[in-house]
Amino acid sequence: MKETTQVIPVRSQHDATEDNTQPIEDTSSDNFQQDARKIAFFGSIKMWLILIISVIVLLTVFILSAIWLSSFIPSVVEYSKELRDFEFDNIIAFVKQTIREVKMTSETGKHLMMKTLDFSNRDQIEVLIYQFLKQQWTYLKGLVVTNHIGDNEGRQYGIMDWGGKPTLFNITTKDQQLYYCNNFDELDYCNRSSTPDIQLGFFDLTILINAGNAHPGKPTITNSFIDASQPQYTFITMVNSIALPQPDSKGNKFKYYLGTDLSAETISQYLAQVTLKLSGSKSFIIEMATQYIIAIAVVNSDGSVTRQTYLKIDNDERVSSIAKVLASELGTELDTIGCGNKSLITSATDYISVYRLCTDTDVDWLFVLAVPQWNYISSIVIAVICATLGACIIISAGVITSVIISVKLVKPFYNLIDLFESVSHMDLDNLVINDSKFTEVKHLQNHFKTMTDRIKLYRAFIPSHLLSQLDQGGDHVDAKKKAHENDSISMASSHKSSQRSSRLDSKQSSLSRSHASSSHRRYSNDLDIFSLHLDRKKLSIVAIHIEGLNRLFSEISAGDCVDLLKDFFDHLGLVCRTSNGYLGNFENDLISISFNASSNQSKHSEKAASACVQLMEKLNTTKSKKWPNQLKKKPHLIEIVKFRFAICVQESLCGNLGSNDFKNFTVISSAKFNLECMLDVASKLNLNIVLSDRVFANLEEHYQMRYVYTKELIPDSHYSSPFIQHKENERAPIEPTHIYELGESLHVGMDEWMYELQEKEKKAKWTKYNQACKLFFSNQFEEARELFQEFHELNNDVAAELMIKKCSTTTPISEL
Structure with a gap:
């Protein structure tokens, strides 16, 4: 109590006591009920539509991919093999052809020289060799380096390419004499000086002599070799000897031979050209007798050449790794592959083609071509990757399309589900039917609209408290506890409640609309508001008296009175819905609103006071602004009509009474008599809102109030009518009760801060x-x-x- 503004008259503690028991909200039960109302995605029509369309798209992509891969991959593999074999066969054919051409020219030259050449005449030998070399350089330039004639004594006379210059050389058993041939292209002889231009040391020709003795009268190609006098060159020589009828005294089987030196560089260059066509490939030739690699050598800083075997390669890691694979597959001697045989070896990274070439000129070489596997599988891998990406895009598009289609198909059904759920809970105010393009759905919507129109007609006659509880749920009260406490007066137990959340805007579209979203309307499935029962509880009851209603019915028609009362009941119904009050029957000029009756409410006295203030403002506004237009002929009636309010708190019995076929919600208490007495005080003192001392105790911190009168009222424990005496001289018990007038609220609103001073003056x-x-x-x-x-x-x-x-x-x- 604020001493400067309020006065509390002395009264009993029993009068000031109010049941402030708060209703316990069973949130776990609400959550369970909400979960039970969810439409699970798995098993829904939407899920099956998405699944069916997605599976069809997936199977289509899988089958088409399997078809084109099974058609494409064998062709790519076969084509890759043919291309690899083609390039490898070209290398072999090139070397064979090269050897054949050299052999043919060597044989032709040897036969001509046998008939015309005087081997003791050096001038004649010089001219013939000079012309023979010019002819070979015309067709075999870069391959044939030297043409010469030698004997079995280790002497040799011929012409060679010395650093790009034609040079006549004379090899004796002691040294080498080199003469530059000038004007090589214009002359048919070697235009040289009489003295050597270059003089070198001894050149060992033992390899050539041994080759002539081994194959007398036949062209043969020696093993590759390097001479100490010319370390910059690797020599491969074709020796075509002229056989003796009988070996001489030294055992030599020939006297003279025609030699042709071949350049390994030419073969290397050709191999390089071939490997350029095959990205990342390597090709080389191994000499079987020596295991030297013919086309690869290491050039030292002094110009000398270090020859390498295939098992010891220092300057090329790729060739070294290929050589290790060859050694592991063919053995270190490489003798497991026969002459003329071809083999394919597959390593972790390469396809290695191997061919052993053996000819009648004693050539025994192993050709190797290594091509990265990526060259052939890259197209397949890229195709598979592209196909996978394309499949993912197609599947994603299919899934998105299926989602869109499913949402479009299911959306009107979800709308109908929402509408039917709203109708099942009597929520008919915000039904929005979305137009559908499907004929079947249109028929359903038309029938639904017809049904709801009829329900609205029936709903107008349903008591307001039932509508309120149906809309908002019910009260969460334990059934067994309630039956135990009210066993003597109750015929059934309680009913549960849950609050209604905001309804989802039915026009909002979404691809992934969840039926159990937070904005969806929630309802209780445990409503038990139709059972027969009585509850003993304290109620805050408001009585509204329409003063001057008798004059209205007397001076204007009943139809006009109905129009005026319609405004009154519109405001009354709105306030009851928002404050969850139970609206009683309209009797003559009096109607009541009970709080904490049909549903449990905390701080129901405050709600009753707030409802009175709201109704007073709305009714006075309607009376001053709207009714003058309706009462133009009798404006004096506007001043006659007044609205007065009385509020009391009483312990009452409330619940459903009747039978299974007929039920009526009833409030049994002495409040009707007490409220009429309080309204009588309000009318005589010209007050708008009066209340009892019990209400005063609950509102003293919220409203400005003042004591106006003391009235004898009937206590809570008496339910019989005070006007009917059951026994002679028996009267209803009475007790003095202080009556107060309700004034302004003690709280300053947020929008009133600018007028706080004026408000304080007004409220004081x-x-x-x-x-x-x-x-x-x-x-x-x-x-x-x-x-x-x-x-x-x-x-x-x-x-x-x-x-x-x-x-x-x-x-x-x-x-x-």
């Missing part, structure tokens, strides 16, 4: 009156009378005038 208008009341109840009547007199002179207040009279008589307050 009863301060002097309440001070006078405090003095009055302290039996200081003279001081109280003076304050009442001051207040009355300022406000012309009927209640203050009454209190002045009471102070003057200095007697307890009695009824008027």
Whole structure:
């Protein structure tokens, strides 16, 4: 109590006590019910539509991919093999052809020289060899390096390419003499000086002599070799000897031979050209007798050449790795592959083609071509990757399409589900039917609309408290506990409740609309508001009296009265729905609203007071702005009609009474008589809202109030009518009750901060009156009378005038 503004008269503790028991909300039960109402995605029509379309798209992509891969991969593999074999065969054919051409020219030259050449005439030999070399360089330039004639004594006479210059050389058993041939292209002889241009040391020709003795009279190709006098060159020589009828005294089987030196560089260059066509490939030739690699050598800083075997390669890691594979597959001697045989070896990274070439000129070489596997599988891998990406795009597009289609197909059904759920819970105010393009759905929507139109007609006759509970759920009360507590007066147990959340806008579209989203309307499935029962609880009851209604019915038609009362009931129904109050029957000019009756409510006294203030504002606004247009002919009636409110808190019995076929929600208490008495006080004192002392105790911190009267009211425990005496001289028990007027709210609204000072002045208008009341109840009547007199002179207040009279008589307050 705020001492400066409120006065609480002395009263019993029992009167000031109110049942503030808060209803316990069973949130876990709500969550369970909400989960039970969810439409699971798995098993829904949407899921099956998405699954069917996605599976069809997936199977289509899989089958088409399997078809083109099974057609494409064998062709690619076969084509790759043919291309690899083609290039490898070209290398072999090139070397064979080269050897054949050299052999043919060597044989032709040897036969001509045998018939015409005098081997003891050096001038003749010089001319013939010079012309023979020019002819070979015309067709075999770069391959044939040297042409010469030698004997079995280790002497040799011929012409060679020395650093790009034709040079005549004379090899004796002691040294080498080199003469530059000038004007080589214009002359048919070697135009040289008489003295050597270059003179070198001894050149060992043992390899050539041994080759001539081994194959007398036949062309043969020696093993490759390097001479110390010319370390920059690797020699491969074709020796075509002229056989003796009988070996000479030294065992030599020939006297002279025609030699042709071949350049390994030419073969290397050709191999390089071939490998350029095959990205990342390597090709080389191994000499079987020596295991030297013919086409690869290491050039030292001094110009000398270090020859390498295939097992020891220092300058090329790729060739070294290939050689290791050859050694592991063919053995270190490489003799497991026969002459003329071809083999394919597959390593981790390469396809290695191997061919052993053996000819009648004693050539025994192993050809190797290594091509990276990526060259052939890259197209397959890229195709598979592209196909996979394409399949992913197609599948994604298919899934997205299936989702869109499923949403489009299912959307009207979800709308109907929402609508049917709303109808099942009597929520008919916000039904929005989305137009559908499907004929079947249109028929369903038309029938649904017809059904809801009929339900709305029936719903208008359903009691408001039932509508409120159907819309908002019910009360969560344990059935067994309730039956135990109210066993003597109850025929059934409780009903549960859950709050309604905001309804999902039915026009909103979404690809992934979840039926159990947070914005979806929630309802309770455990409503038990139709059972027969009675509950004993404290209620806050508001009585509304329409003063002057009798004059209205007397002076205007019943139809006009219906129009005016329609506005009254519109405001009444809206406030009852928002504050969850139970609206009683309209009897003559009186109607009541009960709070905490049909559903459990906390702080129901505050809700009752708030409802009175709201109704007072709405009704007065309607009366001043709308009714003048409806009562143009009799405007004086507007001032006659007044709305008065009374609020009391009483312990009552409330619940459904009747039979299984007919039920009626009833509030049994003495509140009707008490409220009529309070309204009588309000009418006589010209007050808008009055309340009992029990309500005062609950509202003293929220509203400005003042004491106006003391009235004898019937206590809670008496339910019979006070006007009917069951026994002679028996009267209903009564108890004095203080009556208060409800004033302004003590709380300043957020939008009123600019007018806070004015509000404080307005809300302090009863301060002097309440001070006078405090003095009055302290039996200081003279001081109280003076304050009442001051207040009355300022406000012309009927209640203050009454209190002045009471102070003057200095007697307890009695009824008027």
